[in-house]
Amino acid sequence: MPTTSSARLAALTVAAVCSAASTVVLSAPAHAQSVRVHDIQGTTRISPYAGRQVADVTGIVTGVRSYGSSKGFWMQDPSPDADPATSEGVFVFTSSAPKAAVGDAVTVSGTVTEYVPGGTSSGNQSLTEITRPKVTVVSSGNPVPAAVTVDAASVPGRYAPDGDSAANGSVNGLPLRPDRYALDFYESLEGMNVRVADVRVVGATDPYTELWVTVKPDENRNRRGGTVYGSYAAQNTGRLQIQSLGRAADFPEANVGDTLAGATAGPLDYNQYGGYTLVARELGALESGGLHRETTRAQLRGELAVATYNVENLDPSDDTFAAHAEAIVRHLSSPDIVSLEEIQDNSGATDDGTVAADETVGRLIDAIVAAGGPRYDWRGVDPADKTDGGEPGGNIRQVFLFNPGRVSFTDRPGGDATTATGVTEVRGKAALTVSPGRVDPADPAWANSRKPLAGEFVFRGRTVVVVANHFNSKGGDQGLTSQYQPPARGSETQRHLQAKAVNTFVRQILDVQKNADVVVLGDINDFEFSTTTRILEGDGELWSAVKSLPRSERYSYVYQGNSQALDQILVSPSIRRGDGVEYDSVHLNAEFHDQISDHDPQVLRFRP
Structure with missing residues (x-):
């Protein structure tokens, strides 16, 4: 890479x-x-x-x-x-x-x-x-034309005009109105020498030596210095990508909330990885915003702590096991149940037919013990080779970690890559026919995508059904700076089908036991305000608990300078109505240049 x-x-x-x-x-x-x-x-x-x-x-x-x-x-x-x-x-x-x-x-x-x-x-x-x-x-030696200052006063508040319906929604042929639309303003400066000053970083330096700043310090700001993406109508017009014409080694290692003090100036380019980009001939000095990784509190004796954590293509060859263990033990305070997304098979990205992931998970469990955490047990279902998408050869999947000192797992045999778990009634309560098992893996909604993993857990005598998810990605969607406005989000079609399949499964559980405790969680790859989430929630079968947070705190991922919620934990009515439900988006990765994953984990605590 x-x-x-x-x-x-x-x-x-x-x-x-x-x-x-x-x-x-x-x-x-x-x-x-x-x-x-x-x-x-x-x-x-x-x-x-x-x-x-x-x-x-x-x-x-x-x-x-x-x-x-x-x-x-x-x-x-x-x-x-x-x-x-x-x-x-x-x-x-x-x-x-x-x-x-x-x-x-x-x-x-x-x-x-x-x-x-x-x-x-x-x-x-x-x-x-x-x-x-x-x-x-x-x-030679002529003065460079004075840079045009790009700031809060010059960038319009409206993002883009609606595209021409006669041109399939393209804005290409529309007259530029740089005083009215942000994208028109930036386009009117394409190729020109531009300047920003004292700008706050809203997207940390990435491995490609680029970062994102905002020229609008008050635009949807959160307390940690980011810019929150709260709706499709809030495109955060002040965001601008920064690259450099200088040496890569001289590029600042910036976190969200830091500042590029003084002037950053150079030509305004346009590229496929973020649209309008200031390619700096002159870079401002990095001033730290003092951002620290968050730590959630430990669960109380009577609280069940359930977490979701995308560990970004973890395989045995990685050197991040100790860091992930530190995150789970110290920053997440050793949750009782952890849904892990993007666990790769034992040979990682090598496409050799391997599908087992016991070595990957075992290394993580050992690292957690070494970090002072519990010795977790785990459950999962291996996918069929090359059927679940992700990095070729990696066979990513979700797995459950659980602390056997606090939680027991109800094993019901029969789960494999193609066998669907169902819902039955046992002594008046809802139970899974296969545990761990996959939710409707033959449904076309899961073609070339991760199948949900369902499992039954028991905490203090109360059964909790947990469904771990990793919906299909947003890859292929048109970018926010697309020539088509509003941009098409074609990847949603499959996520909507996936959301419907999971909601149907939850309804089957609730039809058997109205007060069943069900937790649906994972990398949903869509926002809490999205249609995907509304379909998942259905007619009240589920509720996305990230909505319990202030709007400025609803994020788990930073993309092109937008802090946004892709990872979610949804709960059934019995949990939502219960006492002491508490949600925490634990910001320890997405805002940092030295992140070990591009996702922040989420934790839910409640009393079953």
Whole structure:
């Protein structure tokens, strides 16, 4: 996996001229003509010169990218026009290390191209470029055009216009209104030298040396410094990705809540991994916000503590077992039951037919003991090889850890990859026919996705049915900066079917025993306000307990600077109506650059 911005950009951009699938050409090539940068950029997202030859385009070089596949430089016209919709900057794609330097006055001739990072099927907007360039350096050492300040006052509060219904919802052909919409504002600065100052980090530095900041410090802020994603109508317009034109080793290791003090300035780019990105020629100084990993309290004698924790493709070759054990023992205070998601088989990503995960789970249990925790027992059902999605060869699945000193597991044989557990009545109470067992694994809803794992636990004489889930991912959805507005969320279709299947299973339990204690938990891969969650909740069969938290605390994951809830614990009415129900989203991973998982665990305490 690449570990630098250079390596990531190598995957990000290839020459538009080499990939027709990634190129928008709206007109036939014409004879070269002399134009200005703002003429090339035009007043919509698509250049009026796309596909045409241009000659002697003048500008000052504002940034040079000499690494990755997207080698080239940005140039800007120092004599702007009066139209705020037309950008004065443009990227010149050279394919090899450019010879131009910052401050050079240049003339460029070449082909205007609309390059779509990620390909046209991604739905991304396009980046206006000049390709196959002939570059002439006229002079050197010129002052770089003054950076445009991007701040709370300049970025509009509305995110994007609705797309043109006649163009399948695309905004490409709409006139830019930079005074009204945030995406139009950023587009009007594409390729230009921009500047932010004293900005708060809302997405920690990742392995690709990039982070996210906000220029709107009060926009949906939470107490830990993040920006909460609370609805599809709250797109958090102040978020901006930061990369650097400097050495990867010099990039700051920032956590959420830190500050890039002073100026961060450079060209405004657009890429497939976050849309509008300030590629910094000058980086602000990192100032710590003092963020600490959270610790939840220990459960009381009469409380059952149930947790969900996505351990991000854990396999025996990983070096994170001690850190995960520390998280479970110290920060989660050794819950009685832990649903683990993304447990890989014993050979990890090696595609060799292995499906057993006893070595993976055993190493974690031993590490927990070494960290001072209990010796957990565990239950799981191995998937059939290559049927449950995730990293190829990894055969990820959910497993239950449980503390046998506090909880017992009711074993009912017969569970395997293809056998469905059902619901029966035993002495007037609901019981599973197979425990542990999978919920309706033959349902098409679970095609190439993790099947739910159900198990019966007994705590102080009371049976609790727990259903561990890992719904299909949001991969393939159009990004928030898509050319299609509002963006399509095609992955929801399968999650809706999965939610319906789990809700149906819970209803079967409640039909047998109205007051049954049922906990449905895991990586739902969707938000607490989503249709997926509403289908899971049904007609009151379940309730997502994250909703008991203040809105600013409802998050377990940080994506593109948005703090959002993907991991949830839902409970049946008997638990919701009970005394002392307490929910905690334990923030120990998602906000930190040195995270051991990209998910924060969730803990529910209640008295069965």
